[in-house]
Amino acid sequence: MKKRVAAILFASVLALSLCACGGDTNSSTASADVESDATTQQAEDPKPVEETQEPEDTVPQEYKNALAKAEQYNEWAHMSKQGLYDQLTSEYGEAFPADAAQYAIDNLQADYKANALEKAKTYYYDMNMSKSGVYDQLISEYGEQFTAEEAQYAIDNLE
Template identity: 60%
Template sequence: MKKKKPIYKRIWFWIIVVLFIIVGVNMTGSKTNNSNTAAESSSSSAADKSDQQSSVASEATSESKTADVPAEYQSALNKGTTYASAMNMSKAGVYDQLVSQSGEKFSAEAAQYAIDHLKADWNKNALNKAKSYADSMHMSKAGIYDQLTSQSGEKFTAEEANYAIENVKADWNKNALAKAKTYQKDMDMSPDAVREQLTSENGEKFTADEANYAIQNLNK
């Protein structure tokens, strides 16, 4: 009679063992994945809540700051923004308009608050003013600079005026000619008198070359 092989020497025994091991590994991996997914979901949810809380806190802080600002100050800021954006005024020009007794009549404190919180590109404002003077009034480069920086004019800083002059696109010869024709037609001035007015420091402040161009083309 043949001896039976021990069970651990039988092939089917090891097949069953291997299957049990595979099933066990898969179940462990599934639990791990589920655990990781749950952890990630929890972390994402916590992050979303944190963002929402930060947003609410930020809005509350902003509303609180706005509520703390006196109505006069906010009104001055609104007016200042209009002057800067719609009329291309300088910082000093906006301030003076806000406190002027013939202007907005705000207190100095309210006007200063407006200036401190006003968001404006003063270089851009100076450039827009320069373009307007060059295109509509045919002014010279020097004349525009003086008008931009004048305390009885636009009151821009020297740096802002220089930026404007360096970036404005204008035909100064053409402007000089337009001015010369105006003097000749409206004031019956002689060519020599026109030339003098064009180059005068108390007049138009064109260069000698620009004035010569104007005189040479005056009757063309």
């Protein structure tokens, strides 16, 4: 049952990924608005660049693309860190090289506990699973691959 749910979810994520690439003209406008807001915010509140981040001009385009794709998945798919890495590197997913995917994971601003909670809500309310079943699905290597701490947070915060 868990494998079937995982397969359905993987197929759904893949289908949504393909649809997301389908030419929505509003996404580029929204992206430009976000970039504009980020630039304005940086000008108002300058923060030092973390030592682990490389200057923008030295980052290979493949790495930038992997990060952009990771941001898209994080926004609508609410994936775990491991699930996101697997999707970025999968030959059936995005097929990025491991180093580009790792760069994306390292530089993605994600709240994985919040992602786990969003997934838990889907399983609990939409798929009518028990809290125990949701927890198992969240931590399963065949499911969402969240950490035990992230899954427990999600279960504790289901309303």
